[in-house]
Amino acid sequence: xxxxxxxxxxxxxxxxxxxxxxxxxxxxxxxxxxxxQAVVPVEVKAEFIRRLAAAGLTTIEATSFVHPKWVPQLADxxxxxxxxxxxxxxxGPAALxxxxxxxxxxxxxxxxxxxxxxxxxxxxLGVREIAVFGSATESFAKANLNRTxxxxxxxxAPVVAKAKDAGVRVRxxxxxxxxxxxxxxxxxxxxxxxxxxxxxxxxxxxxxxxTIGVATPGHVGALLRALGExxxxxxxxxxxxxxxxxQALANTLEALRHGVAVVDASAGGLGGCPYAKSxxxxxxxxxxxxxxxxxxxxxxxxxxxxxxxxxWMAAHLGRPSPSRTVRALSHKEQ
Ligand code: MG
Numbered sequence: 001x002x003x004x005x006x007x008x009x010x011x012x013x014x015x016x017x018x019x020x021x022x023x024x025x026x027x028x029x030x031x032x033x034x035x036x037q038a039v040v041p042v043e044v045k046a047e048f049i050r051r052l053a054a055a056g057l058t059t060i061e062a063t064s065f066v067h068p069k070w071v072p073q074l075a076d077x078x079x080x081x082x083x084x085x086x087x088x089x090x091x092g093p094a095a096l097x098x099x100x101x102x103x104x105x106x107x108x109x110x111x112x113x114x115x116x117x118x119x120x121x122x123x124x125l126g127v128r129e130i131a132v133f134g135s136a137t138e139s140f141a142k143a144n145l146n147r148t149x150x151x152x153x154x155x156x157a158p159v160v161a162k163a164k165d166a167g168v169r170v171r172x173x174x175x176x177x178x179x180x181x182x183x184x185x186x187x188x189x190x191x192x193x194x195x196x197x198x199x200x201x202x203x204x205x206x207x208x209x210x211t212i213g214v215a216t217p218g219h220v221g222a223l224l225r226a227l228g229e230x231x232x233x234x235x236x237x238x239x240x241x242x243x244x245x246x247q248a249l250a251n252t253l254e255a256l257r258h259g260v261a262v263v264d265a266s267a268g269g270l271g272g273c274p275y276a277k278s279x280x281x282x283x284x285x286x287x288x289x290x291x292x293x294x295x296x297x298x299x300x301x302x303x304x305x306x307x308x309x310x311x312w313m314a315a316h317l318g319r320p321s322p323s324r325t326v327r328a329l330s331h332k333e334q
Contacts, residue, residue: 008304008329014296019261021298023059024285025171025207025238026052028313030061030112032270032282034073038317042076046083048313052267053107055305057285061131062109065118077111081125084109110171114145119159123166130163131171131207132156134198136191139182140175140211153197160201172203173240177223179214188226196230206237207264210251213244213281217254224258234259241283243269248283249291256297263288268310268321284323286310303329 029049033040040048045063052060062084068075084103103109110129113119122130134152135141141149156172163170176183177191195206208223224234239255241248241264252263269284289301307329314321321327 008307010290010294012294012296018256018295018297019259021261021300022256022292023262024057024288024299024301025262025264026057026060026267026285027240027264027282028052028267028270028285030063030074031264032266032268034064034071035271035282036073036317039073040316042079042083044313044316045076045080048267048309049080049084049109050103051305051309051312053103055309056299056301057306058106058300059108059110062111064112064114065121066112066114078121078125081109081111081127085126108169110169112173113159115155116159116162119162123163123168127168129169129171130159131173132159132198132203133173133175134194135175136186136194137176137180137183139180143182144175149194153194153201156198157201160203164202169205170203171205171207171238172198172201173207173209174198175209175211177208177215178210178219179212181212188223191223192226192230192232195227195232199232199236204236205262206232207240207262208237209240210242210248213242213247215241215251216247217250220251220254221258224255224260228258234261238262238264240264242281243283243287244281248281249287252283252288253291267306268313268326269323270310270313270317270321281322284310284321284325286323286325286329290325 049060063077063080064071064074065077108129110131111122111127113122113130138149141147141152145152160170176186178186180186198206237260239260241251265285265288266282267285269282271282286307289299289303292299307326310321310326311330
C-alpha cells in the first residue's frame with residue numbers, strides 16, 4: 001500500500017500481470033462528437049484537441065473524412081486539420097498551450113477515412129495516420145457501409161495499400177466484435193476471420209469494438225485467446241469498449257491481462273449522451289485513467305487537466321459529462 005494520494009488521485013496499488021504502460025487512443029473529438037446531437041464550432045474542436053494534448057494524451061483521433069451528408073457534425077474536417085497544423089493559431093488557453101508549438105510532433109492525430117476519396121482528402125492535408133472502419137457482422141456492414149463484409153474488405157484494400165505507400169500508419173476498426181443488434185451474439189471465429197483479413201491488408205493496429213456494449217470479461221478473454229491462436233498477437237490489438245451495461249472497465253482489465261496495451265476512450269464519455277436514445281456509451285477516458293493509475297499503470301495523462309477539459313466541453317454541449325470520475329472530481333472542487 002502507498003501513502004494517501006493527493007486529492008483527486010486514486011491510491012496506487014499495483015496488480016500483477018498488467019502492462020507497465022497503456023497508450024490511450026482518445027476518440028472524443030471524432031467518435032464522441034459525431035454521436036453528439038450538438039454541432040460544436042470548429043474553433044472549439046481545435047481548442048478541445050489542444051487541451052487533450054496538453055493533458056498528456058498522445059493519440060487523439062481528430063475527425064473523419066466521411067461525406068458531410070452522413071456525419072454533419074464533422075463536416076469541418078479540412079478546416080479543423082488546418083487549424084491544428086497552423087503554428088500561428090493560438091486557439092486554446094495560453095497557460096496550457098505553447099503557441100509556437102501548439103501540438104507537439106509526438107502527438108498523433110489520426111483521422112477516419114471511409115474510402116479512397118476520403119484518403120485523398122486526408123493525404124492532401126499531410127495526415128500521417130488514418131483509420132478505416134470495418135464490421136465483423138454482415139448486418140452492420142450492410143447498414144453502415146451498404147456492402148457485405150467481403151465487399152467492404154475489398155473496398156479497404158486499395159485505401160490501405162495507398163496509405164502504406166505514402167508512409168501513413170493505418171488503424172483498422174472492427175465493429176460488432178461481441179454482439180450485434182440484428183444478429184445477437186457474434187461467433188468468435190467470425191471475428192477472428194475478419195480481424196485476420198484486416199491485418200493481412202496491411203493495417204498496423206486493429207481496434208476491437210464492442211459497439212453495443214454487451215461484452216463481458218469472459219467473452220473478451222475468449223476472443224483474445226482465439227486471436228492469439230490465429231497468430232494475432234496482443235501487440236497489434238487495441239480495445240474499444242462501450243459502457244452501455246457498465247462493463248467497459250471490467251472488459252478493459254481483462255484485455256490488459258491478455259497483454260493489450262492500447263485502449264480507446266472518449267474524454268468525458270462523449271458520444272454517450274445519457275439523454276439520447278442513441279446513447280452508445282463510450283468508455284470515459286477519465287474513468288479509464290482513474291483505474292489505470294490506481295493499478296500503477298502509466299498513461300502520461302494528467303487527470304486534473306483532462307477532467308477540467310471535459311467540464312469545459314460539457315459546458316459547450318450544454319449538459320454534464322456522464323463520466324463518473326468527471327462528476328466525482330468536479331463535484332469535489334465545488
Ligand atoms: Mg465508440
